[in-house]
Amino acid sequence: MNALFQFSRLYSDLRVAEVKLVCCFVREFPSAFTHWFRSISRVGVERLFLSFECPGLVPICDSSKLLKFSLENLSQASSLEHLFLSHCVVLPSPQVHFNSLTTLALRAVVLKCRHLECILSSCSNLEKLTIEHSKLPYKLRLAGTIKEVAFWWCDGWKEIDLHAPYLHTLECMVWKKVRFFFSFVPMLENVTVCPRWSTSYLFGHHARVLDYQVKSLTLGVFADEVNYSPVEIPTEMEMFRSLRTLSLTLISNYEILQLVEPSELLGACPLLQNFNLMVVINKSRRINDVRGSTRPPPRCHDKLKQVRFGGFYGTESEMRFALYVLATAPALERMFISPGYKNYFSSAPQTEFNLSFDEAKRNSIQQKLHGRAASRKAVVIVQ
Known part of the structure; x- marks a missing residue:
């Protein structure tokens, strides 16, 4: 912890291309790490990689032992463009706005109902979203400025409503049956879907309006x-x-x-x-x-x-x-x-x-x- 705080003091108010932290003992010192997260947000970090992976812990099966990470801890990260979070419960903060963030990657995380929608609304210039091996709520709604979306082998979700006017590319690898609703995606051109089983995805009736729009379709068939x-x-x-x-x-x-x-x-x-x-x-x-x-x-x-x-x-x-x-x-x-x-x-x-x-x-x-x-x-x- 002393080394981490020394780093944040040394590079405070300076521009740093990337900071990567991988550790499994954050829950033992929650207040100290919370303080460090807030101090690192004052460093001019462009890419931030935070992984809290503990051996033997599978977030999709057991989220009770995961660190609860609030985006409010990064409220002062005005230069942050790319954020990667792994093995945690992601808590949104409606009061915080990340105007510089363009890429968000979440791996082995847990998102509660409407948390993803709240996060997207806080990122006014987000362009690319990737979520893999994570626990998602039953229903998802994608909106905002997002252009590229990828869901890789996530669990829990059954429906996804796409209401993203700038969405260009959609990639989904699904474990169980998921229904897609293309409510408003006037710029969608590339769609990639692969099921774990032959009946694992279903396009809603709104997909028919994409007839003259989608130019590239990639399907996996088992x-x-x-x-x-x-x-x-x-x-x-x-x-x-x-x-x-x-x-x-x-x-x-x-x-x-x-x-x-x-x-x-x-x-x-x-x-x-x-x-x-x-x-x-x-x-x-x-x-x-x-x-x-x-x-x-x-x-x-x-x-x-x-x-x-x-x-x-x-x-x-x-x-x-x-x-x-x-x-x-x-x-x-x-x-x-x-x-x-x-x-x-x-x-x-x-x-x-x-x-x-x-x-x-x-x-x-x-x-x-x-x-x-x-x-x-x-x-x-x-x-």
């Missing part, structure tokens, strides 16, 4: 129970028929015997220009199909220009998908095929980036796809 039928097309895509960019990640613990039906998938987005498909198998390898399926007739996807296919191993279903795209996309310019993938919805070790085919496998795939494109401009790149 396919653990897939047998010989194609992965079910997410119905949410039908609400975004004006998409220009679609990224679909199929996540499974076992082999995916059939991919999504390409005619239905691409037909749901008639204006699609860029399509990214990632196949992520967590435990076992892919195997070839052993049964056929009844497919709808092919459609012409005349806007499609670029396709990326990651997690590709050359199974029959994967080759059929690639051949279908080549044959039905007359404006196609580039198709990238690679066994490597990026799982946007996981920070686990199975996320891989730099895999590549051996020469024999690359040549075999290239030969099967050669000359099959309807577009004269199409270039197939097998990595």
Whole structure:
């Protein structure tokens, strides 16, 4: 504590780029730390990182032992632009206004009812909000100047009402069923949603007004129970028929015997220009199909220009998908095929980036796809 107070005295009224404090004994000296928090707010800190993580304590399960941190402790932090809080109960202060704060990141925190709304109202220039592995109230309402929002694997929340006129990007990774209400988001263009299970999210009726607005949609689909039928097309895509960019990640613990039906998938987005498909198998390898399926007739996807296919191993279903795209996309310019993938919805070790085919496998795939494109401009790149 003496060292902390000496630091705050030494740098008082000076500009400091970043202060980072990680400790687990704050609750043993609450008054001393409260005093230090207030003194550090008088230092010209631009980025402040405060983590109160204690071994074995899981905030989502037990919040009774967490430090209760009031934003009032930082009331004099007039230069603070980026704030990161971890492992605490965040208490808002309606009387305090953080006009300089542009980024707020909360990890493993607990937010009570309307606390988040109060915090957002206190940050008149906040642009980016990230909340991960935290306990949230049943209902959330996002408003204010926020432009980018990310919720990663939070618990407790069931509904979120988006009433943010400047919101541009929304990312949500959800554990349980969450209903989204797009009440007023006139600038929303990028939406990313991944469920823990196949029915973990639901877009409210207001999502239909986003038809001509959202340009990029990224969906994660879990396919653990897939047998010989194609992965079910997410119905949410039908609400975004004006998409220009679609990224679909199929996540499974076992082999995916059939991919999504390409005619239905691409037909749901008639204006699609860029399509990214990632196949992520967590435990076992892919195997070839052993049964056929009844497919709808092919459609012409005349806007499609670029396709990326990651997690590709050359199974029959994967080759059929690639051949279908080549044959039905007359404006196609580039198709990238690679066994490597990026799982946007996981920070686990199975996320891989730099895999590549051996020469024999690359040549075999290239030969099967050669000359099959309807577009004269199409270039197939097998990595």
